[in-house]
Amino acid sequence: MAAVRQDVVEARRVVVKVGSSSLTTAAGGLDADRVDALVDVLAKARESHEVVLVSSGAIAAGLAPLGLDRRPRDLARQQAAASVGQGLLVARYTASFARHGVRVGQVLLTSDDVSRRTHYRNAYRTLDQLLSMGALPVVNENDTVATDEIRFGDNDRLAALVAHLVRADLLVLLSDVDGLYDGDPRTPGTRLVAEVRGPQDLAGISVGSAGRAGVGTGGMVTKVEAAAIATGAGVPVVLTSAAHAADALAGRAIGTYFHPTGKRSADRLLWLAHASTPRGSLRLDAGAVRAVTERHSSLLPAGVTAVEGGFTAGDPVDLLDEEGRPVARGLVNFDARELPRLLGRSTRDLAKELGPAYEREVVHRDDLVLLRG
Numbered sequence: 001m002a003a004v005r006q007d008v009v010e011a012r013r014v015v016v017k018v019g020s021s022s023l024t025t026a027a028g029g030l031d032a033d034r035v036d037a038l039v040d041v042l043a044k045a046r047e048s049h050e051v052v053l054v055s056s057g058a059i060a061a062g063l064a065p066l067g068l069d070r071r072p073r074d075l076a077r078q079q080a081a082a083s084v085g086q087g088l089l090v091a092r093y094t095a096s097f098a099r100h101g102v103r104v105g106q107v108l109l110t111s112d113d114v115s116r117r118t119h120y121r122n123a124y125r126t127l128d129q130l131l132s133m134g135a136l137p138v139v140n141e142n143d144t145v146a147t148d149e150i151r152f153g154d155n156d157r158l159a160a161l162v163a164h165l166v167r168a169d170l171l172v173l174l175s176d177v178d179g180l181y182d183g184d185p186r187t188p189g190t191r192l193v194a195e196v197r198g199p200q201d202l203a204g205i206s207v208g209s210a211g212r213a214g215v216g217t218g219g220m221v222t223k224v225e226a227a228a229i230a231t232g233a234g235v236p237v238v239l240t241s242a243a244h245a246a247d248a249l250a251g252r253a254i255g256t257y258f259h260p261t262g263k264r265s266a267d268r269l270l271w272l273a274h275a276s277t278p279r280g281s282l283r284l285d286a287g288a289v290r291a292v293t294e295r296h297s298s299l300l301p302a303g304v305t306a307v308e309g310g311f312t313a314g315d316p317v318d319l320l321d322e323e324g325r326p327v328a329r330g331l332v333n334f335d336a337r338e339l340p341r342l343l344g345r346s347t348r349d350l351a352k353e354l355g356p357a358y359e360r361e362v363v364h365r366d367d368l369v370l371l372r373g
Helices: 006-010 032-045 058-066 076-097 111-115 117-132 153-167 221-232 242-249 270-274 286-293 346-354
Strands: 013-018 052-053 105-110 136-141 170-175 237-241 256-258 280-284 304-309 316-320 326-331 366-370
Touching: 013 032, 032 076, 032 221, 032 242, 052 153, 058 221, 076 105, 076 136, 076 286, 105 117, 105 304, 111 270, 117 136, 117 153, 153 170, 153 221, 153 237, 153 270, 153 286, 170 221, 221 256, 221 270, 237 242, 237 326, 242 316, 270 326, 286 326, 286 366, 316 346
Parallel strands: 013 052, 013 170, 052 136, 105 136, 170 237, 280 316
Antiparallel strands: 237 256, 280 304, 316 326, 326 366
């Protein structure tokens, strides 16, 4: 009898991510049979798991209806395709899950939605409420409005972060390849990597940079990166093909299993580190670098020596050491135009001169994540 992965069998809440190539044709357009096959598996899985689906396919589904023969490179046409395709994708899921008496709820996210404290809480509450009411959330990046600055970039990373957001017990990444290989799986002699316990197990393994079907943005490299994000947050990962989804969710030893490398946490700062693009930077003196990285203190105006970028209050910014190397990222409390006159000064002096609103941190420690050290 084949070995069973106990973590998978015991998982209460599972995030499943499926790529465009597993749902659509290479020319664009949804493949109804593929969608139905996946839905049948997920409906069965709901007998023992709560399921959140992170689904690619919106842009790919919109290509054929708009007369596009390939995924456009420019953002405006990608957004147009997503606008058409997202409706088709959710309608297809709604109809297919209805065969099993399951309701679906669409949740569209941008990285901006979940880097900020209140938005993060709202996203968690929405997803948790959908699950508690028996609905199956279908999550996708909000491609129709996301700009280059607030995009996740690929749904593999989004899935890893959603797994962290909803406090999932397992992440399953489904694609057109049945696992991680130590080379191109089409080359004779390559070997399936059955388990990954840490970075040392990936040494010497070459992963590609593009999917085979040509309609998605990811490849094996994005899946390995997503697995690192999830496992670093204490969430185990199974990587396999959509054709093996049922076996993967049943706990059978299929595909590649990534063991957790970090501890579980409800900390939203994982999103800040992996899902935000800095809008500017702050240069710190040596004392401020030590305070932030060693004592985990808030950043005060006295420790900032220079400001770069056109950010506004609430935006993510990188904190740089004296050599210009990023040491942390945080959500800034002031606009870029306000900060120059505050630099190097104590909050007490600023409050006396400018008012009590200026007696606060430039970046609060609760809105700050270390990038190294």
